[in-house]
Amino acid sequence: MRKLIANKISPQAQAQAQASHRVSMMASLERRMEVARSKGDTQLLNLLEAEKRQLS
Structure with a gap:
C-alpha cells in the first residue's frame, strides 16, 4: 500500500x-444577487443577502 503524501504549500501561498x-x-454572490433583483x-x-452577511 502506498502512502499518500500531501502537497505542502507555503503559508503565503495558502493565504493568497x-x-x-x-x-x-x-x-x-454579487452576480447571483443582481439576477435575483432583475427577476424580482x-x-x-x-x-x-443572508449568505453575504455570513461571508462578511
Whole structure:
C-alpha cells in the first residue's frame, strides 16, 4: 500500500489562495444577487443577502 503524501504549500501561498477564493465567491454572490433583483425574486435575494452577511 502506498502512502499518500500531501502537497505542502507555503503559508503565503495558502493565504493568497484563500483570499482569491473569497474574492471569487463574493463576485459570484454579487452576480447571483443582481439576477435575483432583475427577476424580482425577493425570497432568493433575502437568502443571498443572508449568505453575504455570513461571508462578511
